[in-house]
Structure formats: C-alpha cells, structure tokens
Amino acid sequence: MIERKQIRDTLSQYEGDVTIGVLCSHSALQILHGARLEGFETVGVCPKERKKTYSSFPRAKPDEFLIVEDFEEILDEKNQEKLLEKNTVIIPHGSFVEYVGAENILENFRVPIFGNRKSLKWEGSRKKQRKWLEKADVKMPKRYEDPSKIDGKVIVKFSGAKGGRGFFTANSEYDFEEKLEKRLNEGLIKEEDVENITIQEFAPGVRYYPHYFHSIFYRKGAEVGDGSLEILGMDRRIEPIDESYRGLPDVPLDFFDYTVTGNESLVVREKLLVELIDIGISIIEASTELFPPGITGPFCLETIYHPRRGFTAFEISGRIVAGTNLFPTGSPYSPYYFEEPMSTGRRIAREIKRGIEEERMYRVIY
Structure with missing residues (x-):
C-alpha cells in the first residue's frame, strides 16, 4: 500500500505552485471552477471523446488536458509522472473510485490525493x-445475509460508486432470484458484483x-x-x-x-x-x-x-x-x-x- 509517509515525501519535493487535478467526470466542472477561483492551475484527465464537452465551459475548463483512452490509464507510469511533474493534487470523486478502483488507488497511485485515501476503501465496501x-x-436499515430470510420489502445493492445502476427491490427469495438473473442477463451487473451483494430493508x-x-x-x-x-x-x-x-x-x-x-x-x-x-x-x-x-x-x-x-x-x-x-x-x-x-x-x-x-x-x- 502507498504509505502516508511516501505521499508526504512527494509533497516535500514539489517545487513551485500546486496544480489541482481531476478526472473529467462526475463533479469535475465545479472542482475546476472552484480551483480557478482560488488561483490554482488545473489539469483534467480526459478521454478524448469528452474533450469537446470539457472545453465548452470556459470558466470550468482545465488549463491543460491529459488525454487518455480510459480513466484507468491514469495508473500508467508515464501519466503518473506527468502529474507529479506538475505538482498535482488529485481531487477524488465517484468516477475516480468507480473506474480506477479503491484498491488500485491504495496500492498503485503515487500522486497525492486530497483527503484520506483510506476512506475510499471504506466507502467502496x-x-x-x-x-x-x-x-x-x-x-441503519436491517440487513439480510441470506435471500431466504427476506420477510418484507428489501432493496438490493452492489458495491462501488455505481450510481444505483442495477439496484432493485424484492419481496421474497423467488422475486430476488428472478430479478437478479434478469440483470445479469441484461449486462447491468457482472458475476463479480453478485459476490458483494447487499440486501437491505427498504426503509x-x-x-x-x-x-x-x-x-x-x-x-x-x-x-x-x-x-x-x-x-x-x-x-x-x-x-x-x-x-x-x-x-x-x-x-x-x-x-x-x-x-x-x-x-x-x-x-x-x-x-x-x-x-x-x-x-x-x-x-x-x-x-x-x-x-x-x-x-x-x-x-x-x-x-x-x-x-x-x-x-x-x-x-x-x-x-x-x-x-x-x-x-x-x-x-x-x-x-x-x-x-x-x-x-x-x-x-x-x-x-x-x-x-x-x-x-x-x-x-x-x-
């Protein structure tokens, strides 16, 4: 795991002004706009098909784009080095957690992050x-460890920052199994998502x-x-x-x-x-x-x-x-x-x- 001391050492080597960095998704516009208002230079990590959109808001446009094929490419050594050279502090948001992954952020991402990166692991599970x-x-709502124990209306959720994608309600074990299978067949969720399923009382x-x-x-x-x-x-x-x-x-x-x-x-x-x-x-x-x-x-x-x-x-x-x-x-x-x-x-x-x-x-x- 990337230790706090390692990040502190990286910060101590930053020379010159800090750059605020963010993935061009989720809440990037207000992060970029807010950074500009506070006098920071900014960099947007952006898939090429999104550059037009994030260039079209002049007061929330990043000063520089780091173009990637997909967000997970932020983990590539060359991209991390580019961010470190700019004295970048990354602002985490839901897309950062979902597309890069909490484990990758904890284990492989050497660029300083605003906040305590350990909190991303705790929210992801x-x-x-x-x-x-x-x-x-x-x-908190009651939690069901086994679908056979469902005795009322429940909501079924999956781990990660998925924005509710694939979630559903059920009233019985049969209803649960039927709806789960339907979402798997439709590709809304994957088999690995089922391993971390949460069945929760519908409050x-x-x-x-x-x-x-x-x-x-x-x-x-x-x-x-x-x-x-x-x-x-x-x-x-x-x-x-x-x-x-x-x-x-x-x-x-x-x-x-x-x-x-x-x-x-x-x-x-x-x-x-x-x-x-x-x-x-x-x-x-x-x-x-x-x-x-x-x-x-x-x-x-x-x-x-x-x-x-x-x-x-x-x-x-x-x-x-x-x-x-x-x-x-x-x-x-x-x-x-x-x-x-x-x-x-x-x-x-x-x-x-x-x-x-x-x-x-x-x-x-x-």
Whole structure:
C-alpha cells in the first residue's frame, strides 16, 4: 500500500505552485471552477471523446488536458509522472473510485490525493460502510445475509460508486432470484458484483443527502476534534423510479430503475439540522478510530427521514458527491459560513490553499 509517509515525501519535493487535478467526470466542472477561483492551475484527465464537452465551459475548463483512452490509464507510469511533474493534487470523486478502483488507488497511485485515501476503501465496501456507521452509532436499515430470510420489502445493492445502476427491490427469495438473473442477463451487473451483494430493508421516508465538509484549518462550523464540521448543501437523487407515477395504473417495468440521472436541491426543516450535525460529528469521530487520522474534506451521508423513526442512514460516500453540482455558486447553507459564493469544489481548493499557506498541506493530503 502507498504509505502516508511516501505521499508526504512527494509533497516535500514539489517545487513551485500546486496544480489541482481531476478526472473529467462526475463533479469535475465545479472542482475546476472552484480551483480557478482560488488561483490554482488545473489539469483534467480526459478521454478524448469528452474533450469537446470539457472545453465548452470556459470558466470550468482545465488549463491543460491529459488525454487518455480510459480513466484507468491514469495508473500508467508515464501519466503518473506527468502529474507529479506538475505538482498535482488529485481531487477524488465517484468516477475516480468507480473506474480506477479503491484498491488500485491504495496500492498503485503515487500522486497525492486530497483527503484520506483510506476512506475510499471504506466507502467502496458495504460491509466496511456498515461497520463505520455502527461505530458511529447511526441508525441503519436491517440487513439480510441470506435471500431466504427476506420477510418484507428489501432493496438490493452492489458495491462501488455505481450510481444505483442495477439496484432493485424484492419481496421474497423467488422475486430476488428472478430479478437478479434478469440483470445479469441484461449486462447491468457482472458475476463479480453478485459476490458483494447487499440486501437491505427498504426503509420508508423522505430522502435527504447532506453534504458535509470536515475542515482541519478552519473553525467556522461545529467543533469536532481539532477541526470543525460544515454542512455545505443538501440534495436528493433523481432516479427513473421517481417518475413511476406517470405510468399509472399500469407502470412500465422500465420505470423500476434506481440509476441516478440527476439531483434536486433540498432544505431540511431547521430543527432537523440538530440531528444531522450530531450524526456528521459521530461519523468523523468513528473514522479517526477506524482509519486514522480519519476522514477529511467532503463526505455525504445518504439518509431516509421518517417522522416517527428519525434519520436512518443507508450509505456513506467518503468524498465529494455529484449532488454538490447543484451549488456552483453556493447552497442555501454555505452563506452561513462564507461571505463569498462557496461550492464544495471551491471549498476543497480553499482548504488546500490554507494548508499551503500554513505549510501544513500534508494534514489534508494522502
């Protein structure tokens, strides 16, 4: 595994200005835009067919493209060397985790990454996610280890940052087996995905996905350890299943799809922020014990809120999430921390900038 000391040694050899790097996917536009606002040069790792798209937004266009055939080519020695020569810090997002892979990032990627790269491994395994949430004493849906034990409506998920691709609901073992086989035949999932399947109680309620940021260098939010916790925004994901009402009374099967296609902005009732702040602090504190020094920078908790049950967390993302794309100039919550417009992408760049100014960038880079 790439050790923290190795990354710290790499940072010590960086001469000149730091470059912010990102894969041209997921939340790259706001990351590039935010880096530009904070005065950083940028590099976009980009498949050639996407260059036209990422060149067409002048205030979010990378200063330089690193063209690849596919994202996994970022692991090639020549590409890593190019990034290191530019003093690059990579900002991880969902596509980075999904297409490059948490294990490859931990074992083979020598370029410094914003945040604690170990958190990507913990988010990539649903068993590890559950252990993390249990450690934080966060309420979770019941989990079924065996499909024969299904005794009510369940949702079936697969590991990794797949954006809901292939997910489905079931009401019995037979229903589970039938739908699983159908997705395998359609190529929505692979045989290896089935090895890490998660069968989870379908929790009723309203979805709220708070966008957290754990800062080491600022004390603007709720105190936690030697840093603070900010809530920079909130969203819920738009999936084809959300449109199923349009097919009533005979809903076409194509509507029963949990693939994320977009996001909607949300503001939660103010009194519920009390519980969300407490949950965020618990997530950070648990992470410092499970994979020290714990999670830094952005993370997101996917929750269901029910008036009688409160918040139930069903997933955690240990990096920036695509829902933050709603707020390139700030969210309904960010003005309570910052005078200027502040996206999560810009917030990341601001944290790196403070780390450079204080000569403590190693605190937030691994």
